[in-house]
Amino acid sequence: MSTVAVAxxxxxxxxxxxxxxxxxxxPPPVPVDGWxxxxxxxxxxxxxxxxxxLEPDAGLDRLVRADTVIVPGWAEVDVDPPADLVQAVRAAYEAGARVASLCTGAFVLAAAGLLDGRRATTHWAHTATLAARHPRVxxxxxxLYVDEGRVLTAAGKAAALDLCLHLVRRDHGSAVANAVARRLVVAPHRPGGQAQFVATPVPEPRGHPLSDLLAWTGRHLDQSLTVEDLARRANMSSRHLGRHFRSMTGTTSLQWLLTQRIRRAxxxxxTTDDSVDVIAEAxxxxxxxxxxxxxxxxxGVPPDAYRRTFRARRL
Structure with a gap:
């Protein structure tokens, strides 16, 4: 069992x-070893x-024995975080823990020196403050979030959920992460590189002009689809399709399609013994x-190495 310490x-x-x-x-809604x-x-x-x-379960010294340390959002970004918290998070990292911040928890990681020389993010309203206070970051x-291996940071609120699902996906695979997302009634995956927000509000998916297209595309990932194919399916011009895609997903239609193909792979x-050739076609x-x-x-790894990693975790 992997220990997650929330500081x-x-x-x-x-x-x-x-x-x-x-x-x-x-507990996840599907069987899994080592939750x-x-x-x-x-x-x-x-x-x-x-x-x-809140009465904590343990003291801050418990962080050094954790596999993963999570630092939630921090309200007082205009003052330095508590020194004992910063020291405990640094000690946990030095002991080998993976450390992740949610929202303004990034200020704690930055104060601990864990973000120096690394790419990081936080809530968009505080990114300028973080950059000014910690110029080496x-x-x-x-x-939405940044994965630097053993150090991860997330933007605000819903992006924290995206990062936690990303951790589940890293540790237990896409099938388990998708099952957890279904239990929470949220999207199973938003790429970390997706924009934190868009200029216009995102409409309800069911009433959006692309809702049927996205569902149809998910069922036809085995087909060679182009922007023109998607535009014809949606009965709109390619330019109009691009605007709708950007407003709904924060990314382009081709990038969204590639992400769906990778997640399906x-x-x-x-979950299967299919060869890489068969999966490429599928x-x-x-x-x-x-x-x-x-x-x-x-x-970040080849398909064969990815398969070996998750097969090994099930043994």
Missing amino acids: VADGILHFELALACELLGS YEVVICGAGPVRADGRFL DVDPDV QELLE TGMGTAATLRRHFNRTV
Whole structure:
């Protein structure tokens, strides 16, 4: 079992705290070996959002024995975070833990020196402050989350959920992450590089002009689809399609389509014995070489290595 320590102190934001505990602390709706044990760690009773009094499960010294440390959002970004919290997070990282921040929890990681020389993000309203206070951090204000291996950062609120699902996907695979997302009634995957927000509000999916197209595309990923094909299916021009895609997903139609193909390939690699050639055809990639190129660039490892990793975790 993997231990997830959630580090808390006075001024912690209750939304991100509750989100991490619910998503990672509740048993998944499908069988899985080695789910998380979530432990809330603090120096003593803390007040979240100035309204909720919380009694931690353990002290901050417990962080050094955790596999993953999560630092939820931090309310007081204009002042330095508590020194004991910063020191405990740094010690946990030095002991080998993976460390992730949600929303303004990035200020704690930055104070601990864990973001120096790394790309990171936080809530868009505070990215300028983070960059000014910590000039050695490469702050990206335009993404949902950043995965730097053992150090991960998420933007605000819903992006914290995206990062937690990303952790589940990294640890247990796409099938489990998708099952957890279905239980929470949320989208199973939003790429970390997607924009934090768009200029116009995102309409309800059911009433959006692309809702039927997205569902149809998901069922026909084995086909070679172009922007023109999607536009014809949606009965609109390619330019009009592009505007709708950007407003609904924050990305282009081709990037969205590639992401769906990669996620489908991950599921097939995890759940079937199909060859890479067969999976390339099933996901519309055409050839194994094309699948390997895009998969390696997106996921960071070749398809065969990805399959071996998740097969090994089931043994």
